[in-house]
Amino acid sequence: MTYCCGILVRDGLVMVADTRTNAGLDNVATFRKLHVFEKKGERIMAISSAGNLSLTQSVLSTLNEGFETEDGDRETLLNAPTMFQAAQRIGRAIRHLHEIEGRVLEASDVSFDLSFLFGGQIKGGPMRLFMIYSAGNFIECTVDTPYLQIGEHKYGKPVLDRAITHDINLYDALKISLVSVDSTMRSNLSVGMPLDILIVHRDGYEAELKYRIEPGEPYFHDLRERWSAALRAAHNNIPRPPYATKT
Amino acid sequence: MTYCCGILVRDGLVMVADTRTNAGLDNVATFRKLHVFEKKGERIMAISSAGNLSLTQSVLSTLNEGFETEDGDRETLLNAPTMFQAAQRIGRAIRHLHEIEGRVLEASDVSFDLSFLFGGQIKGGPMRLFMIYSAGNFIECTVDTPYLQIGEHKYGKPVLDRAITHDINLYDALKISLVSVDSTMRSNLSVGMPLDILIVHRDGYEAELKYRIEPGEPYFHDLRERWSAALRAAHNNIPRPPYATKT
Numbered sequence: 001m002t003y004c005c006g007i008l009v010r011d012g013l014v015m016v017a018d019t020r021t022n023a024g025l026d027n028v029a030t031f032r033k034l035h036v037f038e039k040k041g042e043r044i045m046a047i048s049s050a051g052n053l054s055l056t057q058s059v060l061s062t063l064n065e066g067f068e069t070e071d072g073d074r075e076t077l078l079n080a081p082t083m084f085q086a087a088q089r090i091g092r093a094i095r096h097l098h099e100i101e102g103r104v105l106e107a108s109d110v111s112f113d114l115s116f117l118f119g120g121q122i123k124g125g126p127m128r129l130f131m132i133y134s135a136g137n138f139i140e141c142t143v144d145t146p147y148l149q150i151g152e153h154k155y156g157k158p159v160l161d162r163a164i165t166h167d168i169n170l171y172d173a174l175k176i177s178l179v180s181v182d183s184t185m186r187s188n189l190s191v192g193m194p195l196d197i198l199i200v201h202r203d204g205y206e207a208e209l210k211y212r213i214e215p216g217e218p219y220f221h222d223l224r225e226r227w228s229a230a231l232r233a234a235h236n237n238i239p240r241p242p243y244a245t246k247t
Numbered sequence: 248m249t250y251c252c253g254i255l256v257r258d259g260l261v262m263v264a265d266t267r268t269n270a271g272l273d274n275v276a277t278f279r280k281l282h283v284f285e286k287k288g289e290r291i292m293a294i295s296s297a298g299n300l301s302l303t304q305s306v307l308s309t310l311n312e313g314f315e316t317e318d319g320d321r322e323t324l325l326n327a328p329t330m331f332q333a334a335q336r337i338g339r340a341i342r343h344l345h346e347i348e349g350r351v352l353e354a355s356d357v358s359f360d361l362s363f364l365f366g367g368q369i370k371g372g373p374m375r376l377f378m379i380y381s382a383g384n385f386i387e388c389t390v391d392t393p394y395l396q397i398g399e400h401k402y403g404k405p406v407l408d409r410a411i412t413h414d415i416n417l418y419d420a421l422k423i424s425l426v427s428v429d430s431t432m433r434s435n436l437s438v439g440m441p442l443d444i445l446i447v448h449r450d451g452y453e454a455e456l457k458y459r460i461e462p463g464e465p466y467f468h469d470l471r472e473r474w475s476a477a478l479r480a481a482h483n484n485i486p487r488p489p490y491a492t493k494t
Contacts, residue, residue, distance in 0.1 A: 154401035154402050154434070155401050155402070155404060155405055157402060157434050158402050158405075158430040158433060158434055159478070161433055161434060162433075162475060162478055162479070163478065163479065163482055169487075171487040171488055172482070172487060174487075174488050175482065175485055175487055175488055176482060178488070179482070179485075183405040186405060186408055186409075187401070187404050187405055187408060197490070207492065208492070209490055209491065209492050210492050211490040211491075211492060213490075219486075219488055219489055219490070223485055223488075226481075226484065226485050227481060227485065228409060230477070230480070230481030230484060230485075231406070231409055231410065231481065232409070232410065233477070233481075234473075234474060234477030234478065234481065235410050235419070235422065235423060235426070237473065237477060238422055238426075238470055238473050238474065238477075239466075240416075240418040240419060240421075240422055241418055241421050241422055241425070241466055241470075242466055243444070243456055243458040243460075243466070244456065244458075245454065245455070245456050245457050245458060
């Protein structure tokens with residue numbers, strides 16, 4: 001399993017991804033799921049992936065090789081004219097893979113299961129964040145709901161629901177997304193450290209922060225402790241229910 | 248969908264259930280999912296249910312009618328010798344229903360989907376809490392993990408994971424379970440008010456508290472507000488991430 005979260009707010013984009021992959025419970029490994037495509041000053045894009053690793057890696061390889069056009073050029077993410085067309089290229093790569101692999105995998109009872117978050121900005125265009133489904137279609141993040149999640153999304157959703165707004169500071173958004181990942185990791189063994197994080201300022205066209213949080217990293221450890229303590233205090237400060245049976 | 252939670256701690260048992268049922272998104276109704284079977288001073292048992300309503304209601308009707316024995320008696324929950332044997336009777340009722348309904352429902356693409364929480368105490372025996380699956384098998388709550396959930400369990404699990412211990416006060420356990428239900432209702436429309444709650448003291452053999460929390464009820468409203476405010480404060484009190492890109 002996987003947990004990835006993307007947040008698009010007024011000041012920019014936050015993306016967080018875990019790195020755990022598993023085939024069953026006894027075959028666990030670490031793979032990067034957050035990939036950054038960058039031409040500094042011109043464009044920055046990031047993809048995070050969930051689902052079958054062989055499929056998500058193949059989609060990325062397809063995107064890196066590009067689709068050949070009639071006049072011999074290759075269509076990649078780095079030369080897509082807009083973020084929308086870049087998202088369409090990801091969808092196309094997924095559909096292409098489904099044509100090749102879908103039936104064979106189904107025959108082996110492997111479902112064609114994958115999804116992506118895709119965010120970034122190309123100079124001259126707006127910053128955007130998409131969630132791309134296994135059918136190659138996609139939705140886009142808006143001001144009303146400024147975050148998207150893929151993978152094991154439920155455990156970490158309540159904290160995002162309550163705290164993330166379009167106006168939140170970028171580093172506060174990162175902080176909340178780390179709390180969201182923490183809640184997920186506590187409840188689901190298939191989501192695990194290290195974590196990859198990315199912050200991009202709107203109209204910055206480069207990564208402001210690209211970082212891997214390793215196990216035992218002091219800030220993240222402190223965040224987990226503080227969050228746990230705050231939740232305990234929050235429980236304690238709510239009075240006990242006054243209910244009595246009506247007889 | 249549904250969310251029900253049962254907590255078994257040193258002092259007794261807490262059970263909470265929502266009441267929303269839905270067939271699709273446009274057919275929403277209110278049905279009681281928490282049912283209490285009580286002979287005051289002798290035994291108290293409670294069942295909460297999740298899954299297909301026609302199936303869970305049929306299981307309850309079967310249990311109320313009882314299974315006829317060879318000498319013409321009827322085996323019900325109210326005459327089960329032990330909680331374990333009562334749980335087995337629920338399993339038997341599920342399997343009986345599966346024999347009658349399973350194949351016909353599958354032919355209509357309706358999956359045989361149901362689960363129960365079953366808790367209580369019979370005089371002379373220990374207080375127990377079980378989770379019973381659609382195959383009729385079941386697991387039991389222990390001191391290490393003193394709660395069980397059925398239905399839409401993920402959103403409300405992190406708060407239980409962090410706060411519920413075997414030693415917690417019964418009314419604190421109720422309070423935390425209400426926070427857990429609140430988190431679930433915020434994230435999943437198919438879980439909704441009113442809520443039914445039950446508290447049973449160990450060796451009490453009767454309901455200490457049987458109550459329905461209606462929409463707008465002041466304590467629950469206050470709990471939601473306080474919890475939201477506490478979470479906001481908790482975020483604010485955690486410092487922002489100090490990370491910087493390593494170049």
